[in-house]
Amino acid sequence: MKHTRHSSPEARQRADVRIRRLTRAAALTAAGATALIAVVVAKEHPGASSSAGASTGSDTTLAPSSSTSTSTSTTPTTSSTPATSGGTTTPTTSAPTTTTTTSPPTRTTTRPVVTSGGTSR
Amino acid sequence: MSTLAGTMLATRSFRAIGTTATVVVAGTDGAVAEALLRHEIDVIDRTCSRFRPDAEIESVHAGAGRAVQVSAGLFDALEVGVAVAERTHGAVDPTVGNALSALGYDCDFDEIGPRTPPPPAALGPVVGFAHIHLDRRTRTVRIPRGVRLDLGSSAKALVADRAATRIADHLGIGALVSVGGDVAVAGPPPPEGWAIGIAADSSTPAADVDQTVAIRRGGLASSSTSVRSWSVGNERVHHIIDPATGSSAEPYWTLVSACGASCVHANALSTAAIVWGARALDELRAFDQAVRLVRYDGAVFTLGGWPTDGAP
Numbered sequence: 001m002k003h004t005r006h007s008s009p010e011a012r013q014r015a016d017v018r019i020r021r022l023t024r025a026a027a028l029t030a031a032g033a034t035a036l037i038a039v040v041v042a043k044e045h046p047g048a049s050s051s052a053g054a055s056t057g058s059d060t061t062l063a064p065s066s067s068t069s070t071s072t073s074t075t076p077t078t079s080s081t082p083a084t085s086g087g088t089t090t091p092t093t094s095a096p097t098t099t100t101t102t103s104p105p106t107r108t109t110t111r112p113v114v115t116s117g118g119t120s121r
Numbered sequence: 122m123s124t125l126a127g128t129m130l131a132t133r134s135f136r137a138i139g140t141t142a143t144v145v146v147a148g149t150d151g152a153v154a155e156a157l158l159r160h161e162i163d164v165i166d167r168t169c170s171r172f173r174p175d176a177e178i179e180s181v182h183a184g185a186g187r188a189v190q191v192s193a194g195l196f197d198a199l200e201v202g203v204a205v206a207e208r209t210h211g212a213v214d215p216t217v218g219n220a221l222s223a224l225g226y227d228c229d230f231d232e233i234g235p236r237t238p239p240p241p242a243a244l245g246p247v248v249g250f251a252h253i254h255l256d257r258r259t260r261t262v263r264i265p266r267g268v269r270l271d272l273g274s275s276a277k278a279l280v281a282d283r284a285a286t287r288i289a290d291h292l293g294i295g296a297l298v299s300v301g302g303d304v305a306v307a308g309p310p311p312p313e314g315w316a317i318g319i320a321a322d323s324s325t326p327a328a329d330v331d332q333t334v335a336i337r338r339g340g341l342a343s344s345s346t347s348v349r350s351w352s353v354g355n356e357r358v359h360h361i362i363d364p365a366t367g368s369s370a371e372p373y374w375t376l377v378s379a380c381g382a383s384c385v386h387a388n389a390l391s392t393a394a395i396v397w398g399a400r401a402l403d404e405l406r407a408f409d410q411a412v413r414l415v416r417y418d419g420a421v422f423t424l425g426g427w428p429t430d431g432a433p
Contacts, residue, residue, distance in 0.1 A: 007207050015207040016386070022201050023282035023305075023383040055135035057151050102382045104411035104426030105317075105334035105341065112318030112327045113130060113145045116378055118345025119277075119301035119323060 128311045137162045138170070138277070140301030141324065146288060147295040147311060154288045158298055161284040168195040169272045171218060181262055182269055188254070188261040196260050198276045199253070201385055205275045206250035208386075209393035210404075216247045217362040218269030224362075224369065244367035273360075278342055278388035281305035285384075299323070303342040305384035310337040317341055319413065321376050332413075332430050340384030344391040346372035361395045373398040376415040380427070386410065 007015070131151030134143040142162060146154045168191075170176040177195050191199070202215035223244055253270075254263040264270065281298045282305040288296040289308030297306045297315045302323025306315050314337040318330030323343070334341075344361060346369075363370040377394040381387035390410055394401040402422060405412050411425035423429055 007210050012208050015204040016382075018204040019201060019208070019385050019389075020382060022197050022204070023279060023385050024286055055133045055155055057131065057133040057155070102339040102380055102386075102410070103337070105336045105380050105428065106314065107428040108313055108316050108333055108335040110313055110316035110333065110335065112316045112330060112333045113132065113297060114143050114299040114302075114304060115318040115320050115323050115325045115327065115330055116299070116302045116304050116341050116343040117318075117320040117323040117325060117376065118343065118347060119140050119303075 130311075133158075135159070138166055138300070139172075140277075141299075142301075143297075143299040144284070144288065145297040145299075145315075146292065147309070148292070150292050150294070153292060154296060157288050157291065158280075158284040161280050161287065162300070164194045165198060165276050165280050168192060169198050169276045171221075171269075171271055171273070178270060178272070181264060185264050185268060186266040188256065188259070188263045190259065190261045193260065196255070196257070196262065198272050198279060199262055199270075200255055200257070201279050202270070202272045202275045203250050203253055203255060205385065205389040209389050209396075211250060211364055212393035212396040212404075213274060213389055214247055214250050214362075214364040215253065215270045215272055215275070216249055216264075216268050217364060217367070218271040219267075220244050220247060220362045220367040221271055221360065222269065223367075247362070247364045247367055249364065271362075274344075274388060274392050275385055277301060278303045278305070278340065278384040281384040282340060303340070303384050303388050304336075305340040306336060306338060319343065319376075319378050321345055321347055321415075332428075334428060336380060339380060339382045340387040341378065341380050342384055342388035342391045343376060343378040344388070344395050345376045346370065346395060347375045361392060363396050370396045371398050373417055374401065374414050375417055377401070378413045378427075380411045380425075 128147060129149060130145050130147060131149045131154070132143065132145045133151045133155040134141055135155070136142075137159070142158060144151070144154045144158045166173065166176070168177040170178070177192060181189050181191065181195075199215070206214045248265055248268050252265050252268070255261075277300050281300045281303050285296050285298040285305040285307040288298070293308070295306070295308040295310050297304060304315075304317055314335030316333055316335050318325065318327055319332040319334065320330040322345070346361060361370045362368065374395055377391045379387045379390040379394070381390065387410070390405065390408060390412060394405060394412065394414060397404045401414065402424065405424050409425065411427035412423070413427045414422045414424075416422070421430055
């Protein structure tokens with residue numbers, strides 16, 4: 001059966017690369033995005049899709065806390081620019097890489113901003 | 122040891138595609154970020170939804186047996202779905218649409234109620250992703266007659282990846298997007314990374330999660346056999362189909378969480394591990410990704426550097 005076969009390492013690598021390319025691709029043209037942002041800023045009212053409901057929102061500040069990093073020496077420094085702090089932003093984006101692996105997560109005592117689990121209603 | 126300075130985060134959540142979508146951005150530009158996320162969700166819903174008769178993917182089903190030209194958005198989602206199948210040796214296969222419908226998952230999950238009829242006989246092995254023919258040059262797709270596609274798993278993760286990248290690129294700030302618990306981050310992270318709770322149900326409040334981990338790039342996704350499940354007769358079924366049987370995968374694992382270079386990479390492994398069942402630990406070792414698995418009896422296994430449970 002096709003679905004029980006083991007893909008070759010080469011095929012798996014090609015699939016990895018395709019996923020990397022497609023997940024980084026822009027689904028929105030730059031002009032379209034700019035126009036969309038302009039509309040939002042002008043109306044202070046986000047555009048709604050037919051499948052989406054009203055939103056709830058909040059602005060929070062992460063309480064300072066300390067945690068012990070469990071990352072190993074293989075954990076890369078992913079940003080060469082200072083992270084945002086105190087509401088200011090750094091107009092820099094992460095550079096795309098060709099690797100398909102990533103560093104493992106680290107434990108933290110910071111309050112989670114979202115929960116990952118089974119997809120609930 | 123490092124100290125986390127105060128970081129202002131704007132959070133927006135809303136209902137979409139049968140679950141909850143959330144965007145968190147560093148700074149206060151929540152409205153624009155939300156609009157961009159809504160747009161990405163709308164694209165995937167209009168093209169890929171199994172539950173919308175006007176979804177573009179219906180044209181592929183209607184034209185089964187011949188090449189059908191599709192939009193760039195649908196083509197990309199199809200290409201991701203096939204790539205995920207190749208990457209997981211077919212454990213996560215987009216040709217499971219008929220199997221899901223046969224189990225009663227033929228409408229938005231919010232509308233599924235207990236099914237009184239006995240469960241239908243399993244449809245048997247699915248046709249398989251190798252029979253999906255994609256031609257990027259002509260942007261056409263051909264599937265065998267009678268096949269129905271389900272891109273739900275990979276498409277949801279694709280939305281998270283693209284939205285996070287789009288938001289970070291356009292606003293020039295760090296962004297986290299969660300679609301039903303499948304998380305992607307992009308741009309500069311907070312000083313200690315993006316903190317994400319791990320729990321069986323993605324609606325679990327922050328105070329009640331089983332574990333909290335931080336990521337700085339890529340994605341984190343979880344798959345569960347206990348949350349998106351429903352009754353068919355006396356049988357409990359769930360939404361993750363084993364392509365080899367055409368029925369719900371055995372619930373050997375109740376929750377699998379994985380990290381990856383993208384949310385799609387993460388989601389591919391978390392879903393595949395559910396399908397692989399008891400042999401998942403062996404299969405996962407071929408991938409350089411961190412994974413946490415919770416077995417049916419509550420035992421927790423970690424691979425690839427995922428931190429163990431307990432106080433840091």
